[in-house]
Amino acid sequence: MGQLKNTLLNALTTDAQHRMFPLLQRVNLSLGEVIYETSEKLDYVYFPIDSIVSLLYVMIDGSSAEVSVIGNEGVVGIAVFMGGESTPNRAIVQSAGTAYRLPACELRRQFNSEPDMRMLMLRYTQSLITQTAQTAVCNRHHSIVQQLSRWLLLSIDRLPSNNLIMTQELIANMLGVRREGVTEAAGKLQKLGVITYKRGHISVIDRPQLESQSCECYEVVKREADRLESYMEKKT
Amino acid sequence: MGQLKNTLLNALTTDAQHRMFPLLQRVNLSLGEVIYETSEKLDYVYFPIDSIVSLLYVMIDGSSAEVSVIGNEGVVGIAVFMGGESTPNRAIVQSAGTAYRLPACELRRQFNSEPDMRMLMLRYTQSLITQTAQTAVCNRHHSIVQQLSRWLLLSIDRLPSNNLIMTQELIANMLGVRREGVTEAAGKLQKLGVITYKRGHISVIDRPQLESQSCECYEVVKREADRLESYMEKKT
DNA sequence: TAAACTATGTGTGTTAGCGTACATATTCGC
DNA sequence: GCGAATATGTACGCTAACACACATAGTTTA
Numbered sequence: 001m002g003q004l005k006n007t008l009l010n011a012l013t014t015d016a017q018h019r020m021f022p023l024l025q026r027v028n029l030s031l032g033e034v035i036y037e038t039s040e041k042l043d044y045v046y047f048p049i050d051s052i053v054s055l056l057y058v059m060i061d062g063s064s065a066e067v068s069v070i071g072n073e074g075v076v077g078i079a080v081f082m083g084g085e086s087t088p089n090r091a092i093v094q095s096a097g098t099a100y101r102l103p104a105c106e107l108r109r110q111f112n113s114e115p116d117m118r119m120l121m122l123r124y125t126q127s128l129i130t131q132t133a134q135t136a137v138c139n140r141h142h143s144i145v146q147q148l149s150r151w152l153l154l155s156i157d158r159l160p161s162n163n164l165i166m167t168q169e170l171i172a173n174m175l176g177v178r179r180e181g182v183t184e185a186a187g188k189l190q191k192l193g194v195i196t197y198k199r200g201h202i203s204v205i206d207r208p209q210l211e212s213q214s215c216e217c218y219e220v221v222k223r224e225a226d227r228l229e230s231y232m233e234k235k236t
Numbered sequence: 237m238g239q240l241k242n243t244l245l246n247a248l249t250t251d252a253q254h255r256m257f258p259l260l261q262r263v264n265l266s267l268g269e270v271i272y273e274t275s276e277k278l279d280y281v282y283f284p285i286d287s288i289v290s291l292l293y294v295m296i297d298g299s300s301a302e303v304s305v306i307g308n309e310g311v312v313g314i315a316v317f318m319g320g321e322s323t324p325n326r327a328i329v330q331s332a333g334t335a336y337r338l339p340a341c342e343l344r345r346q347f348n349s350e351p352d353m354r355m356l357m358l359r360y361t362q363s364l365i366t367q368t369a370q371t372a373v374c375n376r377h378h379s380i381v382q383q384l385s386r387w388l389l390l391s392i393d394r395l396p397s398n399n400l401i402m403t404q405e406l407i408a409n410m411l412g413v414r415r416e417g418v419t420e421a422a423g424k425l426q427k428l429g430v431i432t433y434k435r436g437h438i439s440v441i442d443r444p445q446l447e448s449q450s451c452e453c454y455e456v457v458k459r460e461a462d463r464l465e466s467y468m469e470k471k472t
Numbered sequence: 473t474a475a476a477c478t479a480t481g482t483g484t485g486t487t488a489g490c491g492t493a494c495a496t497a498t499t500c501g502c
Numbered sequence: 503g504c505g506a507a508t509a510t511g512t513a514c515g516c517t518a519a520c521a522c523a524c525a526t527a528g529t530t531t532a
Contacts, residue, residue: 132368423510
């Protein structure tokens with residue numbers, strides 16, 4: 001079995017990959033597409049390849065905040081095997097691209113019957129929890145510049161290049177701040193020579209400096225994700 | 237088997253309870269006790285009876301924030317079965333009381349071998365994730381009064397009475413705000429006749445009004461926890 | 473190429489929460 | 503009961519982010 005371009009799928013045993021492959025469907029995800037809505041029952045799960053999906057909590061008054069980001073290191077739809085079947089959040093495509101789609105029932109079946117598959121999914125879930133928890137702390141303590149930096153790092157880590165297609169308005173929705181706040185923060189980063197941007201396009205040109213502008217939250221999440229991923233070396 | 241006074245243990249099949257009971261040890265947890273430290277390997281898990289445990293993320297500079305609360309509806313130490321063995325947070329006793337303690341390896345064993353046990357633990361984990369995520373949103377958008385109200389509700393839901401033993405200093409650590417901010421917010425709630433407090437003791441005297449002072453976050457988390465709990469009706 | 477739309481920039485006043493400093497009140501140890 | 507330790511109250515200036523208003527600059531459509 002060749003590279004499946006998604007860390008979780010790659011970590012499966014060759015056997016499991018063979019079982020899985022015929023069930024996977026490659027689909028395109030377009031920017032802004034809502035994969036599932038708050039409390040909606042999930043019919044499919046998605047393993048991003050080069051797309052990024054954000055999990056957003058949306059309040060009654062419409063204000064929102066991202067609680068986690070999922071790229072080719074993960075899977076969208078953990079509620080399927082966690083037993084709840086839905087979650088009170090929205091999953092929205094933050095960066096257009098492709099993903100493998102799998103019927104929810106198939107994942108659930110394999111999760112229940114295959115211990116390896118289960119461990120894989122649970123370890124990933126734990127790293128997702130860490131990300132969410134760190135977001136909570138970050139929202140409490142850090143400035144918009146720090147959070148924007150963290151967010152950009154999380155994004156480019158999940159993309160093949162350092163460019164992302166994303167308006168400041170959308171970033172503001174993710175971070176749960178005003179669009180003007182993002183304009184200001186992005187302006188600062190640009191003045192520092194860390195990024196350049198123009199109308200819907202952002203390029204990171206100095207990653208080390210971006211890391212230094214970010215808070216420790218990025219590092220904590222990354223380190224924990226790496227630690228958990230290191231358990232998941234491929235077996236055959 | 238009588239009532240075990242912890243929702244999760246109660247939801248086990250009678251068989252499972254019989255297996256479990258000899259392994260459980262009733263322990264006292266004192267206020268402020270650290271159950272486990274950041275990235276510390278877990279030797280035991282704890283099922284609170286009338287105690288409350290907070291999961292805190294602590295930053296390098298010492299500032300902190302609570303990401304979830306665990307009472308007799310849950311278990312402290314999910315990392316044991318999620319596969320990571322540790323998490324980058326601290327678990328600290330927020331309200332003194334008792335808990336059942338179980339060796340980590342026992343829980344892990346039963347989690348892997350007993351599908352019922354597994355589903356139970358995973359559903360609970362999902363509700364914990366919801367709580368963490370909602371905390372992230374709440375930290376972003378809501379005032380100290382709202383957050384304090386939410387926090388008080390979460391606490392008294394897990395206690396037998398409406399009184400809690402807790403200094404404003406500790407609450408401030410949980411919420412990740414200044415102690416003075418808590419003093420001010422608590423003063424407002426007292427002036428409104430919602431709570432009374434004196435030196436380390438807080439009493440909720442008008443719960444409905446406390447709910448109206450809180451943000452929607454409390455409701456969202458509670459509803460989701462109830463939904464997930466409703467799956468876990470005891471089987472025999 | 474003009475008009476409509478979308479994205480970004482900028483300014484002004486407001487406010488919640490912060491940091492700091494210190495005062496007062498309550499409880500504990502001896 | 504007295505001093506030390508701990509908990510709470512209050513005040514002042516400061517700052518980041520807010521809400522709102524509007525200007526400018528690209529991009530799409532007709």
